[in-house]
Amino acid sequence: MSMITTLIPPIAAAGIAAGAIIYAATAKRKVPMTAKEADFVWKLHKKNTDCASHKMHPRITKHGKITGFRCQCGYKYTQQRPLMSRAPQFNPQTATNNPRKSEKSAKPFSKLASRT
C-alpha cells in the first residue's frame, strides 16, 4: 500500500510534463493580422487555386482584430503561429551551389565602353 502511494506522484508528474511538452509543440494560437495582410493572403489563395471569387469576408474578433478570412468559394484562412518554432536547418548544398543570377545576367563593362 505504501509503495503504491509513493509511486503515484512521480508517475503523475511525468505524465503532466509529457502532456505539457506535446501541447506546447502542437498548439497553435491565433494571431491578429492586418487588413493588408488578409488581402495579400487572399490574393495568394486566388492565384494558387484559380479561385474566381470577388469577395472575401474578414473574420474579426470582438476586439476588432482580424484573425483570418473566409472566401466566397468556402476557403477559410486563420492566421496561426506555432508556439514553438524550430529554426530553419542550414543546408550547405543549397548555400554553396547557388550562384547569384545578377552576376550571370549582368552585361560586361567592355560592351558599354566600346559604344563611345
Ligand SMILES: [Zn+2]
Ligand atoms: Zn476562394
